[in-house]
Amino acid sequence: MSHLSRTLPIKRAAHVYLVREGQLLLVEERMDDGSIFYGLPGGKAQAGETLAAAAVRQVLVETGLTVTDLMFVSLLEGELLTGTRNECYATFARFTAEFHGELDPTDPEVVGVKWVPFEMVEALVRYGPPPEVEERNPLIWLPTQDFLRGKIRSYYSI
Template sequence: MSETRFYPTRPVLAASVAVFRDGRVLLASRGKPPGENLFSLPGGQVETGETLAEAALRELQEEVRVKAKLIGLIAPVEFIERDAEGRIKHHVVIAAHAARWVSGEPQTGPEAREIRWVTEQDIVGLPMTPGLAAILEQAFRLERRDAAR
């Protein structure tokens, strides 16, 4: 993890991916802050010279050992967290993508403590990172539109 993730001098750019398989989306509970123990999409920081799409697919492979094919960009998510003194502790801008599963069975690890394939109905009541419910709503819409083609 880069030192600039905590108390950054500028926003950190990241990418994530909602992977669909048989009408379900892959969620992982985060193993590290921010959002530790909350369900989220696999993802992480964009590396220099890497596109948002490349970063999303690389992070998916690194975090949960799954390969997927992107079907579209969903939306940006902004996560800003302040500490008790009001200083910016985290500022991450995440480009969320939707994709279809290609191969690999998801595996837990340091960044993904628990993994679940969930339906839209399963999402209700899950402890999730801020803004994830709205992203998942858009992801399911995009997935249905792509499946109808």
């Protein structure tokens, strides 16, 4: 019996926990279905780009802030969205950083940027349909839940 082999696309992304006085900076993005998604600033790495460089670039376009002194917090990796059209092998890094500048997003998908008290962050996260959307997968939010509770782990396997 031969084993079926498959090649999964690799998705590399990096997001940054920007913290000010017990608040976490979240971006509001409009999803394809018209709903609003609250997420961490950051996003996909481009070909040949390090995860740290992707974090700096994406935070700038999504928030207008310049981040410096990136510090690694956690890595989340594994197969994501298996059996859907967005199936991939995910490598997602989370950092914290110093930041400066004014909130001024230039990413057309970002409809807002807001500081949210730690205790209110999880209430803004929407899980569930459509299932092929990674941002609504509860596993993606485990590192953030732990970060907000001060229980930081460096590695998460999906």
